[in-house]
Amino acid sequence: MSATSDDLIDLGYRAEDMSRQELERCTILTAREEGLLRKLKSPGQRLLIGPRGSGKSTYLRLARYQLQDEGVALPIYVNYAKSLSLEPELRRDPSALAFFRQWVLALILRGLSQATATLELELADTQTSRMRLATQVADAVERRRVDQAPPSDFTLTEVLETLEVVSEVARRRRVVLLLDDAAHAFSPEQQREFFEIFGNLRSRVVSAKAAVYPGVTTYTPRFQVGHDVQVSDVWLDPSDPDFIPMMSEVCEKRLDPDSFSRLRSRRGALEYLALASFGLPRNLLSMLSQFLEEDDDASLKNTTQLCDSAVRDSAAATIKVFLSLEEKLPRYKNFVAVGSDLVGACIDAITEYNSRRAGSAKVVSVLLQEPIPSEIDRILGLLEYAGVVRRSSNLSMGPKSFRQVAIHYSLLLSNGALALGRNPSVEQAVQGITQRDSSPARVRRTLTSLLGKDFLSRCKLDMAACQRCGTPREIPEARFCSHCGAPLTDASIYEELLATSIEKLPISQKQLDRIIAAGEVRTVQDILTDEENVKLLAAEYIGPKRAAQIKAVADEFIYE
Known part of the structure; x- marks a missing residue:
């Protein structure tokens, strides 16, 4: 063949694109996974945290299906992946934040409508009409027709009361809200607004669970992770x-x-x-x-x-995901640059260490000496979002404390950091990763030794200058220029992401070369607006399945 x-x-990369039968057939549930599902199905607020591709959507959807079958609680699954399409409106009109709140609540009511339809429940006309209105609001956003959304006045109290009423009609003791893609692509303003709502999505009957990413999520000051809500890490070890x-x-x-x-x-x-x-x-x-x-x-x-x-291609794609944060979080452009240097320096340190030591056991992490400045902690969070690094518990060695940071194994392997010799076999690579050196010696480094003495001065927010006089902003929240008084505006992140070159997408260079050679596709928007993937199919060796996968990658680039 x-x-x-x-x-x-066709490996069905995304849980969102798989049917229930496919999802259940392809998912393995160990004791750890069963424990995560029990937490999602239980009362109480909970955050499901993990980098891209770690399985958050899989757990939420499986919890939904299990709750449906168990008949004790009513599950409502909601996906907020399209949140970024609201961002241009927020840039142009500060009052759009009120519409964002309406949209968050509307999606919950639309999810409730879908659940009641599945159970064939009969509700009062008032409730039915409100859920129909919510569906119209939600659909308008997903069609990128925000101006066509009908006026709405949903409130948190109304949503909670409606959920409780429907749970009684359905003869379910509880309602569990499963909120997917809950806080990544949102702007900081949207994220804070979302967690204001999430923190209050609770009652004697209702509890909410949300999937979030490390490093890129902005919580409201009144929302204390670990106190107001419990956290479950889904990342496999x-x-x-x-x-x-x-x-x-x-x-x-x-x-x-x-x-x-x-x-x-x-x-x-x-x-x-x-x-x-x-x-x-x-x-x-x-x-x-x-x-x-x-x-x-x-x-x-x-x-x-x-x-x-x-x-090698997987390592390159992983780095592209991290570098894409320059477009998604433009204020943190300098942080991304420092993060890239940090990863490179850590790989060099691991390579040097492994090259000097005999034996098959290799080191795959670096110990960063504390204290870790908040700027570097933020950078580590951004790297963790992309799956480039993984932070572990702190280690104490005498009077010094260290933060253990493991580097993505594909980056170590593709850069020869395990020092396995010339033309190492697959078995040698597996042995190098799985065996651990029992020696107390570790790759211990200070941030200064890795990044230079001036590394903190490089960790500055890149705030857009005044479009009239070019004066840099003094604070991120400034609305008017401190020099000329002109209104300050930010470019739309959503619109800039759509205009991004396809070369920024985490797909192989071979595929990029073929698409570019066809001459039909240049930007991410070209892919997303390509009806029936006609332009992608014009590229050599790209058929329907490959085109669908590429479009999914472009969609993830915008919304994950």
């Missing part, structure tokens, strides 16, 4: 003994028997790719798809070459 674009292995068996089972369920057999016949490939995913299922599925495509002509590449090719 030739893995051309038309018969590309590659060092867990159950990790590789679990990933192997996921692959077996996702792949057809022939493809899985081909994968298993390549000794060590599955383990290598699973570890290189850094505990992020989406990374693994992307590498598997590429591996199986290139495995078609087995005479051209051995197992190590196939794996290394997939890992």
